[in-house]
Amino acid sequence: MYRYIMTRVLSVFPTLIGAAVLVFILMRLIPGDICVVRLGSGGGSFSEHSVQMCHAELGLNRPILLQFASFVWGIFTLNLGNSMWSGKPVVLEIATRLPISIEIALLAAVIAILVAIPLGTISALKQNTWLDLAVRTVAIAGIATPSFWLGILSIIAVLDITQAISGTPWMPPIDYVPLWQDPIRNLSMTLLPALTVGYRYAAVSMRMTRSTMLEVMREDYIRTARSKGLLRRIIINRHALKNALLPVVTLLGIEFAFLIGGLVVTEQVFNLNGIGRLFVLAVQNQDYTLTQALVMLVVVIFVLTNLVIDLLYAWLDPRIRFA
Amino acid sequence: MSVSAPFRFAPQATVDDVPPVKRSAIGMVLNFCHREPIGTFGMAIVLIIAVTGLGAEWIAPYSPTSNDFAAMTEPPSWTHLLGTDQLGRDIFSRIVFGARTALIVGFSSAIVGGFTGLVLGVGSAYFAGRIDMITQRLMDIMMAFPLIIMALAIVAIFGTGVQNVIIAITIPLIPRCARVVRASALAIREMPYVDAARVCGYGHLRIILRHMVPNVMAPFLIMLTAFVGQAILAEASLSYLGLGVQEPVPAWGLMLQGGAEEYATTAPWIAIFPGLAIMLTVFGFNLFGDALRDALDPKLRDR
Numbered sequence: 001m002y003r004y005i006m007t008r009v010l011s012v013f014p015t016l017i018g019a020a021v022l023v024f025i026l027m028r029l030i031p032g033d034i035c036v037v038r039l040g041s042g043g044g045s046f047s048e049h050s051v052q053m054c055h056a057e058l059g060l061n062r063p064i065l066l067q068f069a070s071f072v073w074g075i076f077t078l079n080l081g082n083s084m085w086s087g088k089p090v091v092l093e094i095a096t097r098l099p100i101s102i103e104i105a106l107l108a109a110v111i112a113i114l115v116a117i118p119l120g121t122i123s124a125l126k127q128n129t130w131l132d133l134a135v136r137t138v139a140i141a142g143i144a145t146p147s148f149w150l151g152i153l154s155i156i157a158v159l160d161i162t163q164a165i166s167g168t169p170w171m172p173p174i175d176y177v178p179l180w181q182d183p184i185r186n187l188s189m190t191l192l193p194a195l196t197v198g199y200r201y202a203a204v205s206m207r208m209t210r211s212t213m214l215e216v217m218r219e220d221y222i223r224t225a226r227s228k229g230l231l232r233r234i235i236i237n238r239h240a241l242k243n244a245l246l247p248v249v250t251l252l253g254i255e256f257a258f259l260i261g262g263l264v265v266t267e268q269v270f271n272l273n274g275i276g277r278l279f280v281l282a283v284q285n286q287d288y289t290l291t292q293a294l295v296m297l298v299v300v301i302f303v304l305t306n307l308v309i310d311l312l313y314a315w316l317d318p319r320i321r322f323a
Numbered sequence: 324m325s326v327s328a329p330f331r332f333a334p335q336a337t338v339d340d341v342p343p344v345k346r347s348a349i350g351m352v353l354n355f356c357h358r359e360p361i362g363t364f365g366m367a368i369v370l371i372i373a374v375t376g377l378g379a380e381w382i383a384p385y386s387p388t389s390n391d392f393a394a395m396t397e398p399p400s401w402t403h404l405l406g407t408d409q410l411g412r413d414i415f416s417r418i419v420f421g422a423r424t425a426l427i428v429g430f431s432s433a434i435v436g437g438f439t440g441l442v443l444g445v446g447s448a449y450f451a452g453r454i455d456m457i458t459q460r461l462m463d464i465m466m467a468f469p470l471i472i473m474a475l476a477i478v479a480i481f482g483t484g485v486q487n488v489i490i491a492i493t494i495p496l497i498p499r500c501a502r503v504v505r506a507s508a509l510a511i512r513e514m515p516y517v518d519a520a521r522v523c524g525y526g527h528l529r530i531i532l533r534h535m536v537p538n539v540m541a542p543f544l545i546m547l548t549a550f551v552g553q554a555i556l557a558e559a560s561l562s563y564l565g566l567g568v569q570e571p572v573p574a575w576g577l578m579l580q581g582g583a584e585e586y587a588t589t590a591p592w593i594a595i596f597p598g599l600a601i602m603l604t605v606f607g608f609n610l611f612g613d614a615l616r617d618a619l620d621p622k623l624r625d626r
Contacts, residue, residue, distance in 0.1 A: 018464035023476070030480045140613070144606035146556055146576075148563050149598030152584060159588050169588070261469035265560045269584070279472075280564050283479040295476050299467045 001314070008310050012303055019299040020075060024068050027292050034058070034288055058084075058289070075296055085287040093290060094275060094297060100176045101267070101274035104190050105259050108198030113252065116202045120209025120248075121241060127214060135206065142203025147262050150196040151269035158192070176273070189272070197266045201259050208251045212244040219243075246317055253309030257302040355618055362614020368607025376422040383416035387573040396590040406592040408578070409585070414592065418600045420573040425604060428485065428558040428568070432492040433550035439493075440500025441543055445535050447501065448508035449527070459505070462498035470495045474557055478566045488567045492554045503546055507539045514538075541619040545612055552608035559601045575601045 030037075035054035039046040055061045058081070059070060074080045080090040123135035162170035172189045179186045216222065217240055225235045264276035275294060282290035356363040375382055384404075385391075391411040399406040405414040447458040468476070470492075477491035511517065512535070520530045561567030562576030570577065578597035586593050 014460065015464055015467055018460065019467050022464055022468075026476055026480060140609055141602070141606065144552070144556075144602050144609055146559050146563075146598060146601050146605075148560065149579060149594070149601065152579060152594045152598070155584065156588065156591050156594060163588070257467075257469040261471040264471055264475065265564060268564060279475065280566070283475050283566055286479070288479070291476060291479050295468070295472060298469060298472050302467050302469065 004314055005311060008307060008314075012307055015303055016300065017072070019303075020072050020296065021068070023292050023295050023299075024071055027288050030288070034286075035060070037286065071292075080293040081289045083282075083287055083290045085282070085285040085290065090290050090293045093278060094293065097273055097275045097278050099178065100190065100272060101260075101263055101276060103179065103186075104194045104197065104266075104272075104274065105256070105263060107190055107194035108201060108259055109252070109256060111194060112198040112202035112205060116205035117209050117245070117248070120206040121213050121236070121244075123206070124210045124213035124217065125236070132210075135210070139203040139206045139210075142199045142206075145199065146265075147197050147200060148265040148269045150199060151193065151266055154192055154196055155269070172270070174271075193266050193270045193272060196269075197259060197262045200262065201255055204255050205248055205252060208248050209244065212247050213240060216240045216244040242316075246313065249309060249313060249316065253306045256305045257298070260298055260301060355614070359614035359618055362611055362618070365607045365610025365612075365614060368603060369611055372422050372604050372607065373426060375419050376426040379420045379423050383413075383419040385413035385416040387412065387417045387420040388571045396586060396593070398590070399592055405596045406590070408593050409590070414578070414596055417573045417578055418575065418597060421575045421578065421597065421600065422604070424485065424568055424572055424574045425555045425558060425601075428489055428492065429551040429555040431489045432496060432554040432558075433547055435489075436493040436496030436554075437500050437543065437547045437550055440497045440502075441504050441536065441539070443497065444501040444504030445508045445531055445539060448505045448512055449531050449535060451512070455505075458501070462501050465495065465498040466502070468495060470553070470557055471560055474561060475564075475566060478561065483566055483569050485568050485572060488558055488561055491561070492557045496550055496554065500543070500546055500550070503542055504539050507542050508535055511535050511538045545616045545619065548608055548612035548615060552605040552612070555601065555608070556605050 035051050035058070039050060039054065052061070059067055062070075078091050082088060083090050083093050086093065119135050123132045126132050159169040162168070172192070173185055176189065177185050222235060222239055225239050230239075260276075263274060264279050266272075267274045267276035268280060275297070278290070279294045281287075282294060356366075389412065391407065391413075393411070394403065394407050395411040396409055397403055397407040397411075403413050403415065405418065407413055408417070443458055443462070447455045465473070473495040474488075474491040477494060478487060481487040481490060517530060517534055520534050525533075558567055558574070559576030559579075562574045563580050565580060568574040568577055575597045579594060584594070
């Protein structure tokens with residue numbers, strides 16, 4: 001067990017370093033000189049001296065390996081330089097916006113899991129009934145619906161409905177308050193985005209639960225359990241679901257990264273000041289220091305979620321633990 | 324007695340003895356339609372979108388870029404089937420031309436990304452050893468970037484526009500294809516006919532192209548359909564963010580940008596129809612892909 005945990009934890013580093021190399025190379029693939037592009041974007045003229053100043057500030061005048069070393073060192077020490085656009089430290093820019101994004105992502109994940117696993121299971125148990133068909137349709141629509149469009153539609157719906165009821169359209173609060181300070185105010189801001197971004201997450205996990213559940217229900221040990229005369233409820237909960245959920249757990253880990261990606265678009269729709277929106281602003285403003293920091297952040301979140309999922313997997317599945 | 328005697332001791336025909344039926348392409352399509360009604364519905368959607376995209380000039384009643392300032396934010400009517408947007412452009416015509424953009428981006432990204440992944444996946448499985456390890460680690464690293472995040476990072480480098488959006492969506496699709504193809508190819512590598520081909524002294528390229536690639540076609544085609552849907556969705560997202568296809572090129576995601584939210588209560592059709600077009604198209608590709616999987620992979624048929 002400890003051996004498995006150690007190997008798995010250590011395997012995180014090659015991926016992270018590889019991703020750092022990739023991000024580092026990508027950001028240097030930008031055609032032309034970043035500084036010239038930045039300084040020239042206003043249309044005005046600039047001196048050779050200001051280009052050199054800019055190079056020195058970004059550390060571009062140093063040898064490439066040294067630049068990479070300081071980039072990696074910066075990731076570990078959380079010193080990723082200043083945003084090229086606002087001038088504030090990148091870490092500060094991210095830290096102020098991270099809570100709302102994390103909250104929406106977690107909220108979406110919780111809602112999705114609570115919806116997906118029961119519905120997926122029921123759908124499998126009632127295969128080829130109208131209920132199954134309904135669940136499958138909802139699920140496949142969830143994969144096809146763009147989350148930003150769903151967001152726009154839900155905004156229209158909320159505006160129209162509240163206007164019809166109270167005469168004035170209801171607007172969600174603009175500034176973020178933590179959940180523990182004012183839960184109602186907080187949820188009125190985050191619930192709708194969480195639902196729209198979580199729909200796809202729920203849809204994907206629902207399909208996976210259904211398909212693994214169908215597979216497991218055909219296994220010999222289920223037939224054995226049934227012939228022993230066990231209650232159907234016990235067969236489903238203890239024998240089937242436990243085994244069927246293993247691949248679902250893996251999928252939840254992989255899809256969590258998609259959720260973060262979905263936030264990029266959803267935050268734009270709901271005008272939320274989270275990291276997704278920051279990412280779009282960074283790309284729009286050609287803020288490369290901020291872009292590379294945000295890309296690395298997403299990769300770190302992805303790698304760590306999958307690490308947790310894999311460890312969880314070992315805990316859930318003795319076959320891995322003792323292998 | 325004399326007639327049936329020769330047959331009495333004839334060995335029972337097994338599945339292996341049945342000669343493979345050579346079916347024509349039309350026969351295969353008809354068979355698919357018969358067995359997969361839902362998939363056929365998906366295929367029909369895909370075909371309608373494809374025809375719309377190809378014949379946009381003949382189908383659209385107006386130019387997608389011409390403004391009619393006398394008819395701004397008009398509700399759907401017989402003159403403007405799906406209404407007009409805030410600049411007086413006919414929404415139906417823009418959706419029709421948008422289908423072309425969506426299909427160009429969707430198919431180019433899926434095909435280029437898919438085939439690159441196919442080559443990498445089969446090659447990686449065939450050569451095994453160190454080449455396989457290096458390729459797989461590289462794919463692992465690329466997989467750590469969510470599709471839209473990597474696409475945005477690539478847009479940050481190359482800039483916006485149709486061509487760059489295609490590049491931005493193609494690159495993250497490569498590892499996703501390579502991984503699935505490799506898994507299938509690993510099993511095929513161990514097949515006796517691959518050994519036989521090797522014994523015959525065939526070159527690597529011939530074994531890969533003639534013996535391995537055709538046998539991973541089933542999972543590959545399934546994935547390709549899913550990729551087209553994903554790519555269309557990604558293009559719409561990028562365009563919606565203002566970092567994808569740029570005006571005046573008509574694109575569904577672009578139509579939802581700006582006006583859609585501002586006119587949410589007064590002219591909801593601006594927001595509703597382009598989104599519906601995206602959803603329907605991706606829905607069609609997903610249904611078709613699912614049915615294709617069921618048809619090509621008998622193990623999954625009842626799921």
